[in-house]
Amino acid sequence: MEEPRAVDSVVVVLSAWFLLGAYIVAYAYVHDPTEVLQATARTGSTIVTAAWSALTLYLFAGFAVGLRAGRAWNRALPDGQTGTFAAALIFGSAWIVDDAFWSPAFGTGGVGLETLFTPPHLIEMTAAAVIVSGPLRAAARRGEIAASPVALTSAALLLSVFTFATQFAHPLIDPWPAADYPFLHSAPVWLGENMGMAALLAQTAILAGTGLLLNSGFKLRPGSLTFVFALNGILVTITKGNFYLLPVPIATGIAADAWVAWTARRPGRPSASLCAVIGAAYAIAYMADIAVRPAGSAWKPSLWAGAIIASTLISWLMGRVLRVGLPAAVIAPYPMFMGEPEPERWTLDPDSTAREQLVRAALDDLGTPEALGRSPLAQMPLIAKGQSAAVELRALLIDVIGELASSTSPRDAEAGHLLLDYYVKRAGSHEVIMERLHMSRPTYYRRLHHGFELVAGRLDQLSVVNRAL
Template sequence: MSTPMALISKAGRVARPRIARAGSPAASSAFEWGVVAAGGWLMTGLYLDGWAHQHFQVETFFTAWHAVLYSGMAAAAALFGFTALSNHFSGYAWRRSLPLGYGLSLLAVLGFALAGGLDMAWHATFGFERSFAALISPPHLLLAGCGLIAAGGPLRSAWNRGKSVAGWPAIFAAIYLLSVITFFSQFVHPFNDPYALDVGPAGTVYAAEALGEISIVFQSAVLQSVVFLVLRRLQLPPGSLLLLLTINGFAMSAMKDHYRFALVGLLAGVVGEILLFSLRPTASRPSSLRVFGFAWPVALYALYFGAVGTLGGTWWSVPLWTGSIFLAGVAGLLASYCFFSPGVREHAPDPQ
């Protein structure tokens, strides 16, 4: 592969590249793990910023947490930009200079930079939001969307390559997808606000019961939707569900120091691995998909209420907390029907 430096003429002018290669370049292992590293850097900055907002009163745009967040995106931009430039000077057209699935990632990092400037102007105009408003302000939602698209490159690439088993870069992309969604829906996440323990920020008994119930059902649907999104095209390698819930569970529980729920994520990940191994859910095994869709959220929130019990027990009535566990399974079951309609065969092959 020719490098941009090698194409500078003796006169100091850059030689014009000749477009001689069809298609798109292959995604090397080093490149994909570089994207994973940049995505992890970005996610670390995102959750550090969330943790800081939960523990301190932030009154400036220029914080250490923002520095981690934006430097992570800068690292991603540098990786995509240099790779595109190198491939272009190796004979690929600009619009095909990144591996399949990564063109959107480059556009997303550019959008992230624009959204960052908008965010700074927004704060200068309207001040710094508090609580729920900080999550749903338009610049923050734009940043979330761009970050999600940028970090999702390995998953899109795996889909395009048509592999049977998801590689680990694709699994990390799925973890980042889940983590962006859970971060921006933290106001309805039981690891962040455990309303089964106390009324908390809900303020009233009715609100705490309603928000607690909604959070369990909503997050069950989100979790299973991310998993089924991967399963539509790819098989999950052993250990992927354990990694998914361990990382996401720790990140969500750490923001308000509910670290016991991180252990819930780890144990539920182990249960997910057992279910994945025993049921082998695929599009050609719809019954296994339905059982998995129902059983995994049930196990997760049974463990969750077990942890609540070790923290002093729940004030919820028995019908409420047991019904919440059941409805978590119903949400996962419905997600399976959304991604795998009856009678439809998807692309993911059966395990051999």
């Protein structure tokens, strides 16, 4: 297992079969609400068992080879796959507990949430999420810039684990807005509307989160999100055979990819806007798909308009909070750079971590002008106020880091190169930069801390000079 990408490919193929089997089992349980299709359930279980067994044995063999080669246990497998192996063992243990204890003690063969949400099944689903995300985590830890087909497939499978766990509230499985939905008239109107709206909002939020995760961590090639959403849509529509709704995730992916391509002309990567596009596109495509069917929609235009707006807003809010709002919330308690500073505020206090935290937060947002413009560092006197603040602050931070990298002091230069590779060039994860600079983990993080201090100190000097002019 010397080639990590080859390992990722094997893992993602076996994971795909593993999850396909799980969705076939789901079909057996939910396609006919009155009974379980036993033959189909056995087929799905056989696929799950075979894929899980092959994956576990493959990783066990690699783990044993790594140990024999003298590697530490947590490095016996390539990056990301040790967790996959552990999750596979946990999945098997939960499966044994379910078959040997839980099902005999509490009954089995039922349908609905009582079967889906048993404690062993919840552990299995959590372990499955770790298993299928192994190649995605490995790609991130290696610092891959562009998302490869293997990483995208892993992301689609991770998304599919979430949709499997929330299959009881999925608009592609139970299309409550459709006038020909079999259970529409067996429930009160308000209940059908509640279920349909809740399912739509939940799944648009999950899709938006997936798009945000991928776009924040990787450079996405054209068609990346379409591939991820389409693969997930295929698995989801298997559950009840609603393949006529498959154009919904495909159209959503196309809209998201188009938005990523459109916004590539500007610095930074879209976050809240991308999430909003995903939410709006999904809701609109879903409404259109149902409306063009012969039976049409049971929802009135006013409710559809509300569903589209609500899906857009909740997705936009998710992108806002996860990508921009949290860093701002973290640094909000440190207002020292806000307003007109006093001389002592620009004196670096070695006992205070406030400046280091502010510098780190600004560097984290270096590729997101919207967030960088709201950084307290943008309020420094040497930064112009207004819309150009983010651009000037970014240029200033890059210049300061460049100065550090060319320092005559080896220690300072190492800190500068570290900051340059990780925050400016985005050459990879911390582990990748460690290997590139040939640093041990303790040395790396000491240099990282030292780099933050040096940047803060240099900003102090520039601020003092600016005030003196």
